[in-house]
Amino acid sequence: MARTGVKRTGWIGRIFFADLLAGLRLTLGYMLSKTVTHHYPDFEKWVPYQRHRGHHFMNTNEKGEVNCVACGLCSTICPCDCITVIPFETDDGDRRPKVFDIDLARCLYCGLCEDACPADAIKLGQEYEVSTTDRSTLKVHLDDLIAAPRKSETGGVVKPAKLDVAGNQHSILQPGTSSGHDWWSRIRRQ
Amino acid sequence: MEYVLSFLPMIVKMAIVIGVLLLLPLPLTWLERKIAAHIQQRPGPMRVGWHGLLQPLADAIKLLTKEDHIPAEADRMLFAIAPVVALVPPFLVFVAIPFGDPIQVFGTTVTLSLADLNVGLLFILAVSGIGVFGTILAGWASNSKYAVLGSLRSIAQMISYEIPMGFSVIGVVMLANSMQLTQIVAAQQGLWNIVVQPIGFFVFFVAGLAEAQRIPFDLPEAEGDLGAGYHTEYSGIRFSLFMLAEYLVLVALAFLNVLLFFGGWLGGPAFLPPFIWLFLKVGFFIWVFMWLRFTFPRYRYDQLMTIGWKVLLPLSLLNILVSGFLML
Numbered sequence: 001m002a003r004t005g006v007k008r009t010g011w012i013g014r015i016f017f018a019d020l021l022a023g024l025r026l027t028l029g030y031m032l033s034k035t036v037t038h039h040y041p042d043f044e045k046w047v048p049y050q051r052h053r054g055h056h057f058m059n060t061n062e063k064g065e066v067n068c069v070a071c072g073l074c075s076t077i078c079p080c081d082c083i084t085v086i087p088f089e090t091d092d093g094d095r096r097p098k099v100f101d102i103d104l105a106r107c108l109y110c111g112l113c114e115d116a117c118p119a120d121a122i123k124l125g126q127e128y129e130v131s132t133t134d135r136s137t138l139k140v141h142l143d144d145l146i147a148a149p150r151k152s153e154t155g156g157v158v159k160p161a162k163l164d165v166a167g168n169q170h171s172i173l174q175p176g177t178s179s180g181h182d183w184w185s186r187i188r189r190q
Numbered sequence: 191m192e193y194v195l196s197f198l199p200m201i202v203k204m205a206i207v208i209g210v211l212l213l214l215p216l217p218l219t220w221l222e223r224k225i226a227a228h229i230q231q232r233p234g235p236m237r238v239g240w241h242g243l244l245q246p247l248a249d250a251i252k253l254l255t256k257e258d259h260i261p262a263e264a265d266r267m268l269f270a271i272a273p274v275v276a277l278v279p280p281f282l283v284f285v286a287i288p289f290g291d292p293i294q295v296f297g298t299t300v301t302l303s304l305a306d307l308n309v310g311l312l313f314i315l316a317v318s319g320i321g322v323f324g325t326i327l328a329g330w331a332s333n334s335k336y337a338v339l340g341s342l343r344s345i346a347q348m349i350s351y352e353i354p355m356g357f358s359v360i361g362v363v364m365l366a367n368s369m370q371l372t373q374i375v376a377a378q379q380g381l382w383n384i385v386v387q388p389i390g391f392f393v394f395f396v397a398g399l400a401e402a403q404r405i406p407f408d409l410p411e412a413e414g415d416l417g418a419g420y421h422t423e424y425s426g427i428r429f430s431l432f433m434l435a436e437y438l439v440l441v442a443l444a445f446l447n448v449l450l451f452f453g454g455w456l457g458g459p460a461f462l463p464p465f466i467w468l469f470l471k472v473g474f475f476i477w478v479f480m481w482l483r484f485t486f487p488r489y490r491y492d493q494l495m496t497i498g499w500k501v502l503l504p505l506s507l508l509n510i511l512v513s514g515f516l517m518l
Contacts, residue, residue: 020486027229027485035233042237188231 041171045161055127058145067121070097074113082106100142215437216246256426268331273431276324280438286310290465310371322348332423340419344410350498355397357506361390361513375454382453406486444475
């Protein structure tokens with residue numbers, strides 16, 4: 001905020017402190033404007049844009065089977081070797097993953113696995129709270145990936161949430177109709 | 191028995207004033223943090239109590255249970271008494287501050303002040319001048335370069351600004367023909383002094399900011415360039431005594447501004463008790479001081495001296511001259 005709207009007022013302005021008054025008017029405006037802080041993790045949570053690369057999830061088809069064909073392209077392209085895929089053949093003759101593990105502690109969330117996937121199976125979602133006190137839980141398996149939250153229909157909004165004090169101290173989005181508010185709309189501009 | 195009973199209102203009043211003054215910094219720190227936060231578009235303390243209302247309490251517990259550390263090279267006795275020396279003058283100022291006209295309680299007349307001195311204003315100016323000793327002793331006893339620089343600055347600042355401050359109220363005293371604060375307030379019946387003494391108010395306000403060592407005149411503590419100035423070496427309860435003194439000076443200053451220039455408890459709406467109206471005005475001034483604090487940067491040392499000697503002092507003298515001519 002470089003410009004404060006101070007006009008050159010000459011010696012009369014100097015005597016009556018036009019510059020100081022302009023500063024006071026500016027800060028008063030800010031004092032009366034809304035705050036921009038997210039009340040995270042207590043009441044609000046930022047839902048990132050849909051392009052956000054967060055916690056992975058695994059897409060399933062309409063029959064409930066995973067889309068993954070266990071081709072191993074994702075584990076090959078992964079720059080930090082954090083994906084383990086072991087294929088097997090189902091009774092229908094389909095190739096499916098027997099093991100599909102991702103080590104979130106190693107993952108750098110580059111999204112190359114998503115790009116390489118030919119079957120629209122592995123995706124990176126908008127979930128970003130993966131903190132834990134137990135490192136072994138950072139190795140997520142196939143069923144974790146299927147159960148992981150999908151991309152939400154909106155992004156770039158602040159939604160009501162609640163801190164899960166009893167559980168893993170993550171901030172849980174509150175179910176409800178609130179579509180959240182656009183954080184940028186609160187930024188005061190002149 | 192009658193003789194003992196006659197002291198009862200005084201003791202009750204003293205207990206109330208001391209209790210309120212000791213507890214006042216708690217809401218004031220909360221208010222200051224909230225104002226600072228909202229000016230910077232933050233919400234400020236939010237998690238302890240409703241909108242962080244219990245935050246000062248948590249801070250107080252933290253400060254009181256902290257280690258009471260005295261630096262090895264410090265002058266231990268001076269180090270220990272400096273916070274107390276800083277704390278006494280603000281309390282003494284409130285001895286002479288009236289909070290309203292005398293009221294009737296159970297058939298006896300109770301004056302709403304501890305002592306309505308007939309030289310009240312002089313007493314307040316004199317006592318608030320002692321406050322600088324706490325700063326000087328703290329800076330000297332700490333045996334630290336930042337602390338001693340802060341206290342040196344504070345001496346120069348206090349001496350420079352006490353003079354225009356004293357001169358600026360002379361116009362008010364001339365108008366009221368008295369130094370008694372109740373008389374000064376009574377003389378503003380109908381017309382507040384701010385209307386006839388705008389220059390006097392301006393000088394008093396600015397000099398008062400400097401006396402209270404608030405931004406833009408907070409060179410003695412200057413977090414940016416002196417660590418924390420004269421209380422760099424203080425921690426725990428001794429530091430909180432300094433904070434207490436600082437906030438009480440602020441409140442006393444707000445009271446003086448209201449009593450001398452904004453009609454004290456006069457001029458409020460009929461449904462409000464006069465002392466509540468006085469407290470509302472004082473609250474407004476406290477808010478203004480905090481607003482100023484988070485708006486302005488700090489003046490440089492030479493600018494501080496220039497403002498004191500070359501601007502405020504001539505202005506206050508001019509004010510006396512003009513008021514004198516107008517009264518003749």
